[in-house]
Amino acid sequence: MAVVVATALICSTGVSAEAAPGRQPVLAQLATEDLNGTVTAEADGDLTFTLDPRVTYDSTAMQQRLDETEALNPRLSDTVKAELEQFPVGIGSESASEWVDFDGTLRMTADHTGLSLTINASDVQASETWSQWAFAMAMGYLSKYLTVLGCLYLFPELARACSIVGGFTGALIRGLVTQFFNHQLGDAGAYQKTFLKALKAALWVYAKGKLLDWLESKFPGLVTELSNALREQAWSWAKDAANWVAEVLRDMAEMLPDGIAEWGPPPPGTADAPLRVMVVGDSMTQGDEGDWTWRYRLWEWFKDQGVNVDFVGPYSGTKNPPEAAAPAPPPFQGSPPTPSGPPPTTGGYSADADPAFDRDHFAVWGRQAAQDKTLIRQVVQNYKPDLLLVGLGFNDMGWFVSGPEGTLDSMRTLVSEARAAKPDINFALANVPQRTRIGGREDLIVNTDAYNRMLADAIPQWSTILSPVALVDWRGNYGCGPDSCPAGYDGLHPNALGEFQIAQAFERTLHTTYHLGFSVPGFSGPLFRPTPTPSNVSAEAVPSGIKVTWDRAYGAHGYDVQYRIRGAADWSQFHVSTNRFDTAWTIDGLAWEYQVRTNNGDQTSDWSPVVSAISHPQTAPPPTDIATHATATGVDVSWTPPTGDFTGSIDRYEVITWDVDTPGTFIESVGVRGTSGHIGGLIPGRRYLIAVATWNAVGGGLPEIAHSVIVGGGTPAVPTGLKVTSTDPTTVQLSWNGSSGAAGYQVWIRSTSVDSGGTYEPDTTTADSTSHTVAFLFPGTWNYEFCVSAFNGNDESRRSDCVVAPRPPDTGAGDPATGDNPAGPFAAEVSPPALMVPGSALDEFAQLNKLAQSVQLPTSTTW
Known part of the structure; x- marks a missing residue:
């Protein structure tokens, strides 16, 4: 082979590089040594490295590839670094100081069996270490290219697979060279195992049939040719490194057939053994009835890219909507919580989804990393996934389960528990998206950003050669943030655009880190969700008040109901998740009017025609003489039972508390038998609205609002x-x-x-x-x-x-x-006025409106 080094740089600048004792400066050695009689001086002073393992390739196609490579980045060293760093083989140092900067060109050898990398003279540095790292980068990159050429010559249809084989081969050779220059010499057997582990993991999809045969029978011969070509690097400062690397490669070449044969059954992702993928997440991953889900978009990408996958997990559906039902009485104070039962996971997908979609998953609405870390080991044991795609953490911070540190610890534990069940499992862990602002929850914005920074720093430490962990930038790829959320239908959960964006975030990681697929295409929309106007809307008087029902719209995220007393100018509005709305807070003889529309968050239907009914409730009146007294951490409440109609079947009293000082909080209520109760666990200094209602055999009646309390306070001063x-x-x-x-x-x-x-x-x-x-x-x-x-x-x-x-x-x-x-x-x-609310209803409705109008629940209460 030929190595060309110009002497003009030495002579014109007089620069002398440092050298080891008793040795000439490196560039002086290069300029004066007779490298097997092949040294010539180029007038422009460029430094050229050549590697020629006698590989046959198509010179026209090769020149096109070289031109494309040179155009990838402003500097050739940027391209070399970027392409070799894609293939972390686990051999050699990854210190930033071992990547040097230069520009130059790539050229074919005259006989079209090798390649040369030429560094521009202006970038050549008179430093021994610079020359060593430049040599390592050049040998690694040229090895990558030549290995890809040898593979493509036989398998032109497997360009991505050949790129993977070449990438890891180049990274291996660069790593071995840096090992030598850092005086960290290891055993060829250990190198071979590490190299094959990385190669096998990356060839999930492609290592099959003839390619697998080539890897076992012909690839070792190519490695041997690369070792022979390395031996031809004859200058003294690099000869020892080249010879040592050549010996390691020769030994590895002898071991490769047995090592590849030990891969056993076809790797995951082949036709005979599909890649087993488990998607782990919360509501944003499970989806709501009628969603496509980002899982579907990811499945489409796998299919389009020719990647054979099998989605695995215990569930297969979206969240099915709850059944419409009358309001339920509050649970008694101190009673054990009602068993939740299995999660709702039988909901359907978009009516236009491909029936062949592989629906299996492990995602549930409201799920936290703190929960799944205790479940993941058994689930992995049961379903044996090769790849775990995880999107958790929002609910941990959103529901005050933990801060960013605790959420990170839960994710770390989840990784460890999954590995305990399957040591060679691979991970793609997503960071946490932001949502639109919630009043009083600025902490969620801050904690989400903090967690995402901590996760990005932690993942490289969690990753191992046997079980790599990669970061998915959900936050960066998803169009949702504190100020706007065009990718979500309710300020958080993905609409059709958001589903594509989340899938694309995972695709980018799977393509870049795990080398799956040929490309990650973009998306042009929009897609609209069916949002029909509700039909068959009816209102009827029932013993509990008035019941309004309509036909359920498949895939509706929810409905808006607007209502008013007949003759009123303005409507009040409320959001419900089922196809039923109840007016329980009413009195006898009132005529109510209603309209309903489908509300899919970012899309709403037209309002339905007005329907009406006159209420004749058989609920009991509220208690009287309600007294409230603040305690250090709660409130004591007492009352006098009501008398009159419908009081004979009173079953319980509902004590209602609501933190009116904190935006976004929910109404709490408990059932009490008797005429008094203590509500504890309230926050000192906060103001709470207190109300009491009765529940009899037909339902809950109109509440009576008592005097509010400030927990922990006493008698206030005179106004x-x-x-x-x-x-x-x-x-x-x-x-x-x-x-x-x-x-x-x-x-x-x-x-x-x-x-x-x-x-x-x-x-x-x-x-x-x-x-x-x-x-x-x-x-x-x-x-x-x-x-x-x-x-x-x-x-x-x-x-x-x-x-x-x-x-x-x-x-x-x-x-x-x-x-x-x-x-x-x-x-x-x-x-x-000529028209007034009959009887004493004015007083009652003043109370009703105060409570009803002050309670504004979020449109989505489960994340």
Whole structure:
């Protein structure tokens, strides 16, 4: 072979590289040695390495490949480094200092049986270590190329497989050269086992039939030719390294046939032994009824890429929707939790999904890494996957199970437990995506980013040659974040676009790290989910109130129901997950109207036509005289049982608590028998709404809202600075200075007319802020006096100083106090409205609306 080194660089610069004692500087050696009579000087001073194992190849196709390679990166060394680093063979150092920088060209030898790598003179450094690492990179890269050529000559249809064989061969030879220069010489047998382990893992899909025969019978001969070519590197500073590597390769070549023969049954991914893949995850992986799921998109990619896979796991479906049912009574306080039973995993997929889709998986809505780490060993033992694709961690941090450190520890344990069941299992672990902001949960954004950084740092330490671990950048590839989520239908869960993006994140890792598939294509959409308008909507009076039902739409994520009392101008709206909605908080004789639409998060249908029904509930009235007292960590609640209709079948009382200080919290309730109860485990300093309802044989009745409490607080101070403003002749707006420790305020009203009796009466509703509106003050606001007190439960301050509403100016159009001259402009403002809610319903609905309007549950409560 020929090695060409220019002397012009030495002569023109006078640079002298360091050398070992008693030796010339490296470039001086290169310039003066007679390398088997083949040294010539090039005028441009380039440094050329040549490797010629006498491989036959198509020179025209080869030149095209060389041109494409040179165009991959701005610098040739970047291409060399990138391509060799794709194949971590586990031999040699991976220190960043052992990769040197240069540009240059790749050329065929004159007889088209070898290759040359030429480094531009301007990049050649007069350093012994630089020359060593450049030599290692050149020999590794040229070996890779030539091995690929030898493979492609026989198997042109297996370009990816040949690239894998060549990549690991090149990485092996570069690693051996660095081993020598670092004085870390090992045993050929150990090198052979490590090399074959890496090669077998990468050839899951391709090592079959004739390719496997070639690896066993012909590949060792190619390795021998590479060793012979290395021996031709004759300059003294590299000769020892080349000879040692050549000897190792020759010994390995003799061992390779037996080592490959010991691979046993066809590797996973072949026609006879498909690659067994288990997908482990939560709701984003299991999917909802009607989803394609990203698992489906990944399966399509495997199929299109010619990778034979078998998805394995205990489940096969998406999350099936719950059955529509009437509201259930709250469990009794202290009762054991109802056994959850098996998870819902029998839901269907998109109606357009390929029936051949391999649906098996190990993903469940709400699942945490903290849960699966205790389950994974048995599941791996049962299903024996070759590859574990894991997407967990969101629920650990989202539901306060653990912070980023604890979640990382759970993931580490999951990896260890899976290996305990199958030591050679391979992993692709996804980081955690962000979701749109939830009020009061800035911690979730911070913790997610922290966990993702920690996972990226930990994975290289967890990875082994026998059981590699690779990172999947779900977060970076998924179009969902705190400020927007175009890839999700509810701020987190993937829509059709998101499913493609998540699958693509896994595909990139499987292609880059595990060398599966030929490419990772993009995706152009959009895809729309069927979102039909609900049909057969009906409303009917039932003993519990009013029941609204409609035909279930396959694949609907949920439904919006808007409702109102007939004659009202505005609608209220609520989201439900099943095809039923119940109005239980109602009174006899009210006419209700309803409309329903399908809500798939990022798509909604039209509203259905209006339906209506008149309620005649047979539920019991709420208890009376509810008293609440804050304790250090909870609240004591007591009440008087109601009397009257439908009270004979009361089974329990429902005590409702709600942390109104914390956005995104849920209503909690427990069932109590008797007339008192203690609710513990509340957070000191937080304000809680308290209400009590009855449950009888037909259902739950209208709740009575009690005085709110601040847990751990006492009696608040007296409010000050009360002011009253008349906004119209029968309505006032009150405002005052707040009291420390107040959970709420009670407004007191006294009529100043002669025949009123002059007693102070509490307003029908309380205030949770320092302002309050009082309406329907007939015959006019100036006939009333107002005071306010502060309370924490039933611990209440004395009343503030009282104020009287100012009398409006005389309009000259009649007597506003009496309503005389009804044709005057004041008459309509002081007359009682013609339509009012019947009976005492006004008081009850003031309470109902306060509770119902303040409770805004998220559209998705399970992640």
